[in-house]
Amino acid sequence: MPTDPPAAVSVFIERMGLSAQADGLPRIAGRMLGWFILHGGPASLADLAEALEVSRASVSTNARVLRDLGVLEATARPGDRQDYYRLADRHYLPMLEGYVERMATLRDALATAERDLPDDWRDAQSRLVDMHRFVDTARDHTRDLIERLRRDDRGPPEGDGHG
Amino acid sequence: MPTDPPAAVSVFIERMGLSAQADGLPRIAGRMLGWFILHGGPASLADLAEALEVSRASVSTNARVLRDLGVLEATARPGDRQDYYRLADRHYLPMLEGYVERMATLRDALATAERDLPDDWRDAQSRLVDMHRFVDTARDHTRDLIERLRRDDRGPPEGDGHG
DNA sequence: GCCAGCGTTCAATCAATACTGAACGCTCCG
DNA sequence: CGGAGCGTTCAGTATTGATTGAACGCTGGC
Numbered sequence: 001m002p003t004d005p006p007a008a009v010s011v012f013i014e015r016m017g018l019s020a021q022a023d024g025l026p027r028i029a030g031r032m033l034g035w036f037i038l039h040g041g042p043a044s045l046a047d048l049a050e051a052l053e054v055s056r057a058s059v060s061t062n063a064r065v066l067r068d069l070g071v072l073e074a075t076a077r078p079g080d081r082q083d084y085y086r087l088a089d090r091h092y093l094p095m096l097e098g099y100v101e102r103m104a105t106l107r108d109a110l111a112t113a114e115r116d117l118p119d120d121w122r123d124a125q126s127r128l129v130d131m132h133r134f135v136d137t138a139r140d141h142t143r144d145l146i147e148r149l150r151r152d153d154r155g156p157p158e159g160d161g162h163g
Numbered sequence: 164m165p166t167d168p169p170a171a172v173s174v175f176i177e178r179m180g181l182s183a184q185a186d187g188l189p190r191i192a193g194r195m196l197g198w199f200i201l202h203g204g205p206a207s208l209a210d211l212a213e214a215l216e217v218s219r220a221s222v223s224t225n226a227r228v229l230r231d232l233g234v235l236e237a238t239a240r241p242g243d244r245q246d247y248y249r250l251a252d253r254h255y256l257p258m259l260e261g262y263v264e265r266m267a268t269l270r271d272a273l274a275t276a277e278r279d280l281p282d283d284w285r286d287a288q289s290r291l292v293d294m295h296r297f298v299d300t301a302r303d304h305t306r307d308l309i310e311r312l313r314r315d316d317r318g319p320p321e322g323d324g325h326g
Numbered sequence: 327g328c329c330a331g332c333g334t335t336c337a338a339t340c341a342a343t344a345c346t347g348a349a350c351g352c353t354c355c356g
Numbered sequence: 357c358g359g360a361g362c363g364t365t366c367a368g369t370a371t372t373g374a375t376t377g378a379a380c381g382c383t384g385g386c
Contacts, residue, residue, distance in 0.1 A: 008279035015272035038287045109178035116171035124201045134255045
């Protein structure tokens with residue numbers, strides 16, 4: 001074996017699992033994402049199950065989750081009946097979209113409360129509106145960011161490095 | 164009782180609990196936040212425990228969590244030995260700061276992988292850098308948003324309504 | 327038409343963690 | 357100095373949800 005650096009590989013995959021967990025996704029989904037970031041190419045569910053040492057059931061379930069999110073894409077290979085998956089182009093955008101979605105949920109709770117609460121509750125209404133405005137701002141801001149990132153597919157191939 | 168609209172109140176509080184849960188916080192923390200948004204004023208832990216019908220232990224623990232996050236502030240009332248809490252000024256900012264923190268964690272995982280992986284893994288490196296750039300962009304963007312929101316304390320007291 | 331392989335689904339298990347009740351330490355009042 | 361009230365902490369409980377193993381349906385090869 002010319003190369004045997006599984007140390008950094010497994011460390012990264014595990015970290016991605018934890019990161020996904022922090023974002024409300026199953027840990028295995030994050031590990032699958034990590035695996036795809038490192039290995040990229042189309043892989044079958046059996047490949048993933050073996051590589052990550054998890055059950056086929058988990059791989060199947062989480063592949064569906066990631067596919068529905070837009071992180072993974074299904075590909076077909078001529079002459080092979082297996083399902084193959086690969087990373088979607090801008091696979092990281094769903095993360096931001098998840099944030100937007102949470103903000104929308106929160107926004108709805110605020111709007112409903114504003115509507116259903118009597119006018120007596122002046123202070124409450126004031127605080128609701130205040131937070132409502134904040135959530136709208138944050139959501140719009142993040143939406144714009146997503147739009148922008150969706151447009152410039154890659155940006156300059158190289159040049160200025162750091163941020 | 165001149166007003167008895169606890170329906171919308173409890174609905175909102177419960178929704179805030181779920182919203183907090185989606186953000187990785189204990190549900191009770193979210194319900195406490197909801198209660199403070201509606202009732203605002205300084206409240207003792209005993210008040211909260213009774214209002215939300217949860218144990219004093221939970222209230223104590225979650226009050227600490229929310230205080231450490233910057234969502235609640237501790238206030239003192241002269242002549243009263245109890246601890247009183249109230250909503251912090253821009254209590255919603257910690258939500259965005261939490262996002263930034265998660266992105267920083269993710270960024271660190273990516274940077275570490277880039278450093279520790281051998282150059283052989285060209286494609287992996289390429290994907291890592293690609294995602295790294297994205298995370299940096301999103302993080303900076305969100306940071307700027309936080310900065311901006313921190314500056315304009317309230318904006319106009321009233322006038323143009325919608326965003 | 328039967329067999330093998332793949333993906334999915336479902337009940338059961340397991341782990342993580344939020345929540346509670348009880349005990350403790352502290353501070354102030356009498 | 358003794359007692360009461362408040363907040364904190366800790367072990368135990370309960371609940372949520374991820375993960376698994378096994379059974380099922382489907383598709384293609386022989």
